[in-house]
Amino acid sequence: xxxxxxxxxxxxxxxxxxxxxxxxxxxxxxxxxxxxxxxxxxxxxxxxxxxxxxxxxxxxxxxxxxxxxxxxxxxxxxxxxxxxxxxxxxxxxxxxxxxxxxxxxxxxxxxxxxxxxxxxxxxxxxxxxxxxxxxxxxxxxxxxxxxxxxxxxxxxxxxxxxxxxxxxxxxxxxxxxxxxxxxxxxxxxxxxxxxxxxxxxxxxxxxxxxxxxxxxxxxxxxxxxxxxxxxxxxxxxxxxxxxxxxxxxxxxxxxxxxxxxxxxxxxxxxxxxxxxxxxxxxxxxxxxxxxxxxxxxxxxxxxxxxxxxxxxxxxxxxxxx
Numbered sequence: 077x078x079x080x081x082x083x084x085x086x087x088x089x090x091x092x093x094x095x096x097x098x099x100x101x102x103x104x105x106x107x108x109x110x111x112x113x114x115x116x117x118x119x120x121x122x123x124x125x126x127x128x129x130x131x132x133x134x135x136x137x138x139x140x141x142x143x144x145x146x147x148x149x150x151x152x153x154x155x156x157x158x159x160x161x162x163x164x165x166x167x168x169x170x171x172x173x174x175x176x177x178x179x180x181x182x183x184x185x186x187x188x189x190x191x192x193x194x195x196x197x198x199x200x201x202x203x204x205x206x207x208x209x210x211x212x213x214x215x216x217x218x219x220x221x222x223x224x225x226x227x228x229x230x231x232x233x234x235x236x237x238x239x240x241x242x243x244x245x246x247x248x249x250x251x252x253x254x255x256x257x258x259x260x261x262x263x264x265x266x267x268x269x270x271x272x273x274x275x276x277x278x279x280x281x282x283x284x285x286x287x288x289x290x291x292x293x294x295x296x297x298x299x300x301x302x303x304x305x306x307x308x309x310x311x312x313x314x315x316x317x318x319x320x321x322x323x324x325x326x327x328x329x330x331x332x333x334x335x336x337x338x339x340x341x342x343x344x345x346x347x348x349x350x351x352x353x354x355x356x357x358x359x360x361x362x363x364x365x366x367x368x369x370x371x372x373x374x375x376x377x378x379x380x381x382x383x384x385x386x387x388x389x390x391x392x393x394x395x396x397x
Contacts, residue, residue: 082125085266085322087306087385089299089363090114092319094380095170096149101324108173110150115177117383119396129309130174131302134166134277139166139293140215142215159248160280160291166275191271196226197257198301200294201377204251210234212250217243249294251281253301257289259308266309277304286295303310303363307370314367315387316360317380323361323393325351337394340368362397373397 094114100106112388114160121128138159145156156164178191196380213236218226223235223244235244254260256275265272278296281287284310306314323335335346344365352358358378364375378392386392 083127084125085127085129085309085311086121086304086310086313086315087129087313088121088383089302089316091131091316091380092133092135093319094132094317095173096136096299102136107137107310108177111177113122114380115174116182117380118178119181119185119187121165121190121382121387122182122271123185124352127271129262129266129272129274129304129305129311131275131298132170132174132277133275133298134163134170137166138162138277139215140273146216157293159295159367160282161235162193164275167280168176168193170276170293171273177395180270189269189271191273192265192275193273194258194262194265196262196275196305197282197289197291198253198296198304199255199257200251200281200292200296201291202283202285203256204249204291206249206251207293210249212248212393213245214248214295215239215246217241217245220244242311249292250297251294253279253296253304256305256308257282259305261311262305275301290343291395297359299359299363300360300366302330303367303370303375306367307372312373313373313376313387314364314366314374314376315376315383317361317378317383319379320357321379321382321391322353323377327353329342335393337389337396339395340365340395343368343395362366364393368395368397 095107095110096102097110141162148154149156175191175193176329182189227233234247236247237244248381262274263270278298280290281294281296283292303314324332326332343361347361352361364377367375375395376386376392381389
């Protein structure tokens with residue numbers, strides 16, 4: 077990077093490859109090693125004067141946490157925690173890894189900046205249609221007998237059979253994020269000079285009823301929550317980092333075309349035509365569209381190791397007003 081960008085606030089949404097790579101089992105050592113690599117890319121941006129807010133996924137991590145609770149319940153009769161609490165657990169330990177690795181990398185470069193993790197709640201609408209149609213699989217696979225036994229204890233749980241993988245999994249709603257509850261605190265920390273890790277895993281979903289907040293059994297898409305965070309704290313750019321180099325139309329066909337720069341209206345047309353898979357690129361493109369439509373300067377989708385080139389316009393997909 078050839079020029080400084082003092083003071084520009086960008087929100088970075090880290091994909092799963094920032095924490096866990098294909099074929100890894102998910103030990104702390106593996107994840108921390110990956111976070112150390114990621115921190116070098118992030119430190120490059122800090123060194124150039126960018127203010128950073130970092131968000132991240134937690135799918136494999138919260139799945140493993142649920143398995144630990146499940147094992148503890150079966151083996152030692154330890155009561156398992158609800159999903160919102162498991163989300164808070166993973167926000168904490170992933171934030172710790174990023175705090176430590178990024179702070180170490182900054183110190184190595186002689187940069188005296190601190191990294192703070194905010195355990196973040198995200199307000200969703202209790203009447204969101206997603207609550208009537210749970211679709212997001214979580215936790216382990218169960219046999220029919222195990223599933224029926226769990227449903228006896230928790231009749232409110234919804235399970236769906238995955239015939240291809242041989243078992244039943246619990247599914248939960250994936251409501252749309254509305255408000256980042258800690259948005260003002262996050263912006264205050266940014267203004268005070270801190271790098272902030274927030275809204276991990278899409279945030280902890282809560283609803284507000286009669287003036288009181290309560291956690292709900294749901295999973296919010298991390299990129300859509302990252303967009304709400306970026307818009308609400310006034311970031312100029314929102315960058316979604318993943319394991320592919322850009323968004324494509326007609327992906328996987330002879331007509332495949334890489335999208336490098338497009339106006340937001342064109343991006344929305346491609347999205348509505350169904351070019352982006354619902355479980356992967358779809359939410360990323362939708363989050364990018366929403367950010368620009370809400371007044372953001374630019375949204376970028378790029379591969380993690382190419383973040384510097386993407387900020388210079390030499391890599392990734394750029395969605396503009």
